[in-house]
Amino acid sequence: MAETILSISHLTKRFDDQTILEDLSLEVREGEVVVIVGSSGCGKSTLLRCINALEDIQGGEIRLRGELIRYGSKNLPEMRRKVGMVFQNYELFPHLTVLENILLAPVKAQKRSREEVREEALTLLDRVGLKEKAGSYPRQLSGGQKQRVAIVRALCMHPEILLFDEVTAALDPEMVREVLDVIVSLADQGKTMLIVTHEMSFARAVADRIILLEDRNILEESDPETFFTAPKTEQAKKFLQSFEFNRKNKAEA
Amino acid sequence: MPDLGLEVLWRGKNFVRLLGGLWVALRISLIAAGISVVAGILLGIAASRKRSVSSVILRIWLGIIHIMPQMVLLFLMYFGTTRAFGWNLSGETAAIIVFSLWGAAEMGDLVRGAVSSIPVIQRESAEALGLKPFQVYRWIILPQAVRRLLPLSINLITRMIKTTSLVTLIGVVEILKVAQQIIEANRKASPNAAFGVFLTIFVMYYLACRPLSLAAKKLEKHWR
Amino acid sequence: MRTIRNIIALAIALVLALSLVVTASADVVYRTLDEIKASGTINIGVFSDKNPFGYVDENGEYQGYDVYFARRIGEDLGVTVNYVSTEAANRVEYLETGKVDIVLANFTVTPERAEKVDFALPYMNVALGVVSPDSRVIKDLSELTADDQVIVISGTTAEDYLIKNNPEILLQKYDTYANAKNALENGNAAAWANDNTEVIAFALQNEGYTVGIPSLGSQDTIAPAVSKGNESLLNWINDEIRALAGENFFHKDYEETLVDTYGLDYEDSLVLEGGGLAE
Known part of the structure; x- marks a missing residue:
């Protein structure tokens, strides 16, 4: 069995007196693609933000290859460099070109040679079909293009694990595909990924393991075939049915 | 052509005196502007953290500066410090201090506003890439903030240059005072001198402020 | 001008207050x-x-x-x-x-x-003076009729003096020297009261005007x-x-x-x- 990259144990997260996650434990092994699903507001995004220590946690611990990731700790920037994060709204830096967006952290934070990173960045941009946009500013790109740049930006850091936070939720439908295709190809390359998404067919195709988050904790955890064809819990069935219902509506329309 | 009394400018050293007065005004306002920008950025960043001590200090400081006319501050700094502490600041030093206090407060508020207007998630996005807090400010927050506050700070600096006319109240002779002197000295010989002299000042102010606004425009275009 | 004077008064008051607070003066x-x-x-x-x-x-x-x-x-x-x-x-x-x-x-x-x-x-001596057109030189304030108006510049000693000592005289108030001068030249009023140095200088420089009252009220000194x-x-x-x-x-x-x-x-x-x- 492959080595454990990310291990979360007994994680509890509260905002003021509202508990979002409680006593949650989860492990992700090298090369594994884990997809987290669940109804809106169940804490999926918060979980990802905790892993990157963008949120403080009130209990438990998070380790990356055995090393503790702790909010406010001295080596946090160093730990974060090993975790690639892609946000729902891309969060490219508007004052920098596509290439500068990608080069900034590897050059400034990782102190790698500009030339080397530049070459890598252009190769990756080429692979997602955006090589000719290297000198453009984010505002000149479509949503789907921006999100692909954001993925390249995260990849160039050579992270141990990639976190995707509903990366297609803000996109127009015709652009969803181009982004998801990139992620699927990353999965094929054996990247370790933790993905939060509402795209069920994508989840089914890309995931090694599906996790259903409800009620502050993991409710169901299984391989995609089992999850989609034979869910164990009533809530999982209900959750999946909400998509079925949507689909019927679409067919009628 | 109407008589603008322009000939008074060529009498004796009058034109050189006007230029000297302009230099005094520019020296005070540009030194103060330099101090204001540096202090304002530090102050603004410190104050952009909500509920921080520095944001309270900035707010009180700004309140005082806004309530008090600059004239009062100049009086306090020049005469008040002599009475209270026995300091003997030169008029120009007192003026630079007052203008810096004023500029730093306003600049601090501009920077605070600009920094706060950068979405939190931009900072998080930079942090998630493993940039250190200083690097986040240096490469992400400040460059974006500066673009937002550039027009406002140019406006502040030109307001400063214009407000220097008040320093005559603490004995500093700057361009407007020189103008007044020239007009008064020639009240009988060239009663129309006021038009010509003020027209000249207008042109001088314009030429002095023009490079500033040009540079600002160029930068804005560059950033668009 | 009024507001500037008030601001300066405030400034002086604050300077005084500061010096009272700090005793190390x-x-x-x-x-x-x-x-x-x-x-x-x-x-x-x-x-x-x-x-x-x-x-x-x-x-x-x-x-x-x-x-x-x-x-x-x-x-x-x-x-x-x-x-x-x-x-x-x-x-x-x-x-x-x-x-x-x-x-x-x-x-x-x-x-x-x-x-x-x-x-x-x-x-040096200073006093108030009153200048009027040669066509009707006012030599004493009692020569003014009920219809006559007198020009003053707001905030000057002349204004204060006339309000206090001759409240029956109608005043025409202006903010600046230039406006007061224009008003007299346009014949808007019978006379102009100001520091005597000012009205003397005016009469000398403008033909057709005479300082009928060169010294009004108490003599001040410089x-x-x-x-x-x-x-x-x-x-x-x-x-x-x-x-x-x-x-x-x-x-x-x-x-x-x-x-x-x-x-x-x-x-x-x-x-x-x-x-x-x-x-």
Whole structure:
């Protein structure tokens, strides 16, 4: 069995007196693609933000290859460099070109040679079909293009694990595909990924393991075939049915 | 052509005196502007953290500066410090201090506003890439903030240059005072001198402020 | 102008408040006569834009009636004069903080000011004056009928005096000298009341006008002032003014600086020699 990259144990997260996650434990092994699903507001995004220590946690611990990731700790920037994060709204830096967006952290934070990173960045941009946009500013790109740049930006850091936070939720439908295709190809390359998404067919195709988050904790955890064809819990069935219902509506329309 | 009394400018050293007065005004306002920008950025960043001590200090400081006319501050700094502490600041030093206090407060508020207007998630996005807090400010927050506050700070600096006319109240002779002197000295010989002299000042102010606004425009275009 | 005056009043009040709060203030702000002589420089506050009393000529040199006297003080003390450009609003403050040694800036002696600074012997007279057109010269305020109006500039001594002593006279108020002048020239009023130096100068420069009342109300004087308590300097100035009477110094001063503006007719009524004791 492959080595454990990310291990979360007994994680509890509260905002003021509202508990979002409680006593949650989860492990992700090298090369594994884990997809987290669940109804809106169940804490999926918060979980990802905790892993990157963008949120403080009130209990438990998070380790990356055995090393503790702790909010406010001295080596946090160093730990974060090993975790690639892609946000729902891309969060490219508007004052920098596509290439500068990608080069900034590897050059400034990782102190790698500009030339080397530049070459890598252009190769990756080429692979997602955006090589000719290297000198453009984010505002000149479509949503789907921006999100692909954001993925390249995260990849160039050579992270141990990639976190995707509903990366297609803000996109127009015709652009969803181009982004998801990139992620699927990353999965094929054996990247370790933790993905939060509402795209069920994508989840089914890309995931090694599906996790259903409800009620502050993991409710169901299984391989995609089992999850989609034979869910164990009533809530999982209900959750999946909400998509079925949507689909019927679409067919009628 | 109407008589603008322009000939008074060529009498004796009058034109050189006007230029000297302009230099005094520019020296005070540009030194103060330099101090204001540096202090304002530090102050603004410190104050952009909500509920921080520095944001309270900035707010009180700004309140005082806004309530008090600059004239009062100049009086306090020049005469008040002599009475209270026995300091003997030169008029120009007192003026630079007052203008810096004023500029730093306003600049601090501009920077605070600009920094706060950068979405939190931009900072998080930079942090998630493993940039250190200083690097986040240096490469992400400040460059974006500066673009937002550039027009406002140019406006502040030109307001400063214009407000220097008040320093005559603490004995500093700057361009407007020189103008007044020239007009008064020639009240009988060239009663129309006021038009010509003020027209000249207008042109001088314009030429002095023009490079500033040009540079600002160029930068804005560059950033668009 | 009103608001500027209020702001300056606020400034002065705050300066005072600050000095009360902080008790560490120096007791003696001024420099004694010996200290001034030892330093080789005397700081004299003068106007720099009030022609012909204190102004700066085209070569950047201070000139005028007050400056003529200041220059003599420097010569007789054997020190260099450092002229400080003062404004009407900050003359008292300059002396109270010892930033100048003497103020020679057309400084009218008033009881309120005398509480804060020490005035030396006066060297000039001032009073209010009234100028009117030659077609109907007003020689006494009683000649004004109920329909007549008198021009004043807001905030001046003339306004205060007329409101207080002749409330029956209709006043026409203007904010600036230029507006008041225009009003008189347009025949909007029967007369214009102001400092007599101002109306005399106006009548001399504008044909068809006469100063019918050259001296109205109580005569005020203009004198040098020093910081409160600076006796050594005050006594020296007084001795100097008395001594200068022997050479008719201030008449010479008048003829050098004021005669172009006020003419010879008013020389004896405006100039004071020896602090007025010689009269």
